[in-house]
Structure formats: C-alpha cells, structure tokens
Amino acid sequence: MYVSQDQQKSKALTIAVTGLNANDNPGPGLAVIRALREGFRDELRIIGLAYETLEPAIYLKDQIDKTYQIPYPSAGVKALVERLNYIQENENIDVLIPNFDAELYNFIKIEKELLSVGIKTFLPSHKQLEERDKVNLKAFGDKNNFKIPADEVIFKSSDIEASAEKFGYPLLVKGKFYDAYVVQNASDAHKAFHKLHAKWGLPIIIQEFIKGTEINIAGLGDGKGNAISVIPMRKMYITEKGKAWAGITIEDEKLIALAQDFAKATNWKGGFELEIMKNDKGDLYIMEVNPRFPAWIYLTVASGQNQPKALVDLALGNPIDEFSTYKTGKMFIRYAWDNVVDVEEFQKFSAFGEL
Structure with a gap:
C-alpha cells in the first residue's frame, strides 16, 4: 500500500x-x-x-x-x-x-x-558495485590512482604456487564476498583456498601482503561525488578472521582525503567502508572497498556523525550538509552477551x- x-x-x-x-x-x-x-x-x-x-x-x-x-x-x-x-x-x-x-x-x-x-x-549502481569488487579492485585502483596491493584471481588451487612465486609469503587468500586468511606457506594457502571455495564459491583472490597499521574508514557518499561523512578508525584488537573487535577514531587528513577522492572518483551513493593498510612509509593501500556500512558504524554516532540517519535523510530527499568535524579518541570495544x-x-x- x-x-x-x-x-x-x-x-x-x-x-x-x-x-x-x-x-x-x-x-x-x-x-x-x-x-x-x-x-x-x-x-x-x-x-x-x-x-x-x-x-x-x-x-x-x-x-x-x-x-x-x-x-x-x-x-x-x-x-x-x-x-x-x-x-x-x-x-x-x-x-x-x-x-x-x-x-x-x-x-x-x-x-x-x-x-x-x-x-x-539509497544504493550504489550495479556499475559502482562491480568496479570496487575484489576481483576488479586492482584495475579500479590503477584507473583512479589509488594504491592497491598486487593480486591475482584464481579458479584452481594449483594456481597458488605461481602467485606465491610472484608475491612471496606471507600472502592474503580472500573469498569473493567475505573472509580472508594470512598464510605463511603453501600448505596453509591450499587449506584457505578450499575453505573459502566451500563457503563462498569461486573465484579466490590471492593478494600481496602489505605490512602496516590496519585502518578502516566509514563513509557516506551522496551519489554526486561528495562524501557527506568520513570517519577513520584504527583497529586496536583484531579477531582471527581479521575483524575489528576494538577500535579508536583518529585524526588524519590523508585518510579523509582518500575517502573523499573515492567518493569523487565513483560518484558513490550510500554507505561504504575502505579497509586501509598504512605502511611504515605512510603510504595508504586500499585493501578492500565494502559497499555498505561496517559493523562498527555506531562509532560514527559516538563521534558526532550519525551516518545511518544521514543516509535515511538522503533517501527521503531531506536537505543535509556535509559533516565537517568529529571527535577523535572515541573507542569501541565489542562484547558478547x-x-x-x-x-x-x-x-x-x-x-x-x-x-
């Protein structure tokens, strides 16, 4: 009705x-x-x-x-x-x-x-969804001058050896939708391949390992090239699956600019999350682009930028201004009950x- x-x-x-x-x-x-x-x-x-x-x-x-x-x-x-x-x-x-x-x-x-x-x-288009897909991420980065780790998309476990010879260990073995494993040798790489294949299907992505600090950015694009809200968070506790179980908002203009550049390059419409690795030289590598809000999105509320509410306002056509400030040093610590x-x-x- x-x-x-x-x-x-x-x-x-x-x-x-x-x-x-x-x-x-x-x-x-x-x-x-x-x-x-x-x-x-x-x-x-x-x-x-x-x-x-x-x-x-x-x-x-x-x-x-x-x-x-x-x-x-x-x-x-x-x-x-x-x-x-x-x-x-x-x-x-x-x-x-x-x-x-x-x-x-x-x-x-x-x-x-x-x-x-x-x-x-308030959703991205199929084209936007496809461009940032794990399978296409390296090409997307090359096109838009974003740093993306080298990767190879494989369909057979026998292809792991060639990727390992090219990138060296450790490696990241990633599923097409979710989950990733850092592997130190061929045996672990094959185990990870078969786990991800059974759970998410093919293809599997083999990605170069980048050593550094893990940072996630929650953002909201207006579909016109603007990032209405950007909140960067440094992971403080990481689960075996690589998920942030504790994190803290940080101040870093380069991270803000990266999210703004992503929104501008894609005209992204809706929530997004950039998974970043910052190496010891300060280079920012985009490891993944998630096309929706992250599980830690409530931290944006605590920091002064309620991204889910802002998305609803955008969906309803309500006027909304870009957020300009947020609180740093806000921590989340996830728990089970x-x-x-x-x-x-x-x-x-x-x-x-x-x-």
Missing part, C-alpha cells in the same frame, strides 16, 4: 534493516538500528529482515519492532519482490537499508519496483517467518 508524503508526516518513520546476525563476524544491522534509534528517538519503527532463524537481533525486542524472514539472495529477485510486497502491505516501510554485500545486487535491481510501492533506498528467549518465539519465527 502506497503512503503519501502527507500521511508519512503523521506516522512514525518505518525503516527496514537487514544484517541482523551478531557472531564473530557480525553484520552491520544491529549497529545501524542502534544509530537510527538514537537519531530518530521515538518517531521510529524498525522492521528487521532476516535470512536465518538464529540471527540474534530478531529476538531483541527493545531494538526491533517486528521481524520478517526473507528469501536468500540465491532465490532471485522475483521471490524477494513477492516477499517485500507482502511485508509492505502490513508495515508501510519508508526506507530500506540492506547491509550485506551478497544481497545488494538483488536490491539494486528492484530499486524502482520498491519505490513504486513507497519503499525508498547472552539474550535469553522462550523457545516458543524461535518456533513461531521458524514456522511463520514473522515475529
């Missing part, structure tokens, strides 16, 4: 969010919701969109008003549209924020169909796909 702008003003803003998992490689969804809750206060209704029954945020009732299960990206756009149309009839969603790399292609493809039923998004729920809730969501 389509809701006019006048009707929208009289009701709480309704925002749908994906990425509700919270394991040792957490999705950004819960952090995005937390940012939106703080940005919009009581004038907000959050709809969770989950793929699996054990995504923890489903059962956090103080954060999510209602959750619906949606089909996996592999089910295709038709199944996704049908499910979202059903959800829209019940919820009148104003803005939808996808938070997984693997789902973005489908959501971008149905952007106009979503808009026709009143659901706004047990949320106890009744099995009836799990069974209800498993059976009906709603909670």
Whole structure:
C-alpha cells in the first residue's frame, strides 16, 4: 500500500534493516538500528529482515519492532519482490537499508519496483558495485590512482604456487564476498583456498601482503561525488578472521582525503567502508572497498556523525550538509552477551517467518 508524503508526516518513520546476525563476524544491522534509534528517538519503527532463524537481533525486542524472514539472495529477485510486497502491505516501510554485500545486487535491481510501492533506498549502481569488487579492485585502483596491493584471481588451487612465486609469503587468500586468511606457506594457502571455495564459491583472490597499521574508514557518499561523512578508525584488537573487535577514531587528513577522492572518483551513493593498510612509509593501500556500512558504524554516532540517519535523510530527499568535524579518541570495544528467549518465539519465527 502506497503512503503519501502527507500521511508519512503523521506516522512514525518505518525503516527496514537487514544484517541482523551478531557472531564473530557480525553484520552491520544491529549497529545501524542502534544509530537510527538514537537519531530518530521515538518517531521510529524498525522492521528487521532476516535470512536465518538464529540471527540474534530478531529476538531483541527493545531494538526491533517486528521481524520478517526473507528469501536468500540465491532465490532471485522475483521471490524477494513477492516477499517485500507482502511485508509492505502490513508495515508501510519508508526506507530500506540492506547491509550485506551478497544481497545488494538483488536490491539494486528492484530499486524502482520498491519505490513504486513507497519503499525508498539509497544504493550504489550495479556499475559502482562491480568496479570496487575484489576481483576488479586492482584495475579500479590503477584507473583512479589509488594504491592497491598486487593480486591475482584464481579458479584452481594449483594456481597458488605461481602467485606465491610472484608475491612471496606471507600472502592474503580472500573469498569473493567475505573472509580472508594470512598464510605463511603453501600448505596453509591450499587449506584457505578450499575453505573459502566451500563457503563462498569461486573465484579466490590471492593478494600481496602489505605490512602496516590496519585502518578502516566509514563513509557516506551522496551519489554526486561528495562524501557527506568520513570517519577513520584504527583497529586496536583484531579477531582471527581479521575483524575489528576494538577500535579508536583518529585524526588524519590523508585518510579523509582518500575517502573523499573515492567518493569523487565513483560518484558513490550510500554507505561504504575502505579497509586501509598504512605502511611504515605512510603510504595508504586500499585493501578492500565494502559497499555498505561496517559493523562498527555506531562509532560514527559516538563521534558526532550519525551516518545511518544521514543516509535515511538522503533517501527521503531531506536537505543535509556535509559533516565537517568529529571527535577523535572515541573507542569501541565489542562484547558478547547472552539474550535469553522462550523457545516458543524461535518456533513461531521458524514456522511463520514473522515475529
């Protein structure tokens, strides 16, 4: 059911969010919701969109008003549209924020169909998505004068030896969507290849190892070449999967300029994360470009730039100025805690796909 702008003003803003998992490689969804809750206060209704029954945020009732299960990206756009149309009839969603790399292609493809039923998004184009893909990242860097580690895209484990001879060990072995392993020898490289192949499919990326300080940058592009918000964070604690479990905002004009240059080169529309390695010479290498908000996105709120709220304003066409300042020395330290729920809730969501 389509809701006019006048009707929208009289009701709480309704925002749908994906990425509700919270394991040792957490999705950004819960952090995005937390940012939106703080940005919009009581004038907000959050709809969770989950793929699996054990995504923890489903059962956090103080954060999510209602959750619906949606089909996996592999089910295709038709199944996704049908499910979202059903959800829209019940919820009148104003803005939808996808938070997984693997789902973005489908959501971008149905952007106009979503808009026709009143659901706004603020997403990059398929071209933008493709250019920053891990498989194409080196060519993208060469084209736009960004430093990118040398890499090779392989489809057979037997190709590892040639890459190792070219780059030397250690090496980075990376999956097409997620996960990366630093390997010290051929045996570990082959193990990493098969793990990533089994989980994410082919191809696998073999990347030159750059020694240095790991820095991540959360940014928001307006689609016109401007970076509305840029927050750099230095990793302080890193998990075995290479994920930041603690970090601190830092001041570095070169990092800000790098994110601004990325937004200008791509006309990026939406949230993005640059994974940076800063070597001992001060050179900034872009290791990855993630086409959505990172899991640590709430740190932007604590630093004075609420990127998820700003994205919603952009999606709604509300006027917004570029953020000019942020607080440095703001730290996040991630932790795990047990949320106890009744099995009836799990069974209800498993059976009906709603909670």
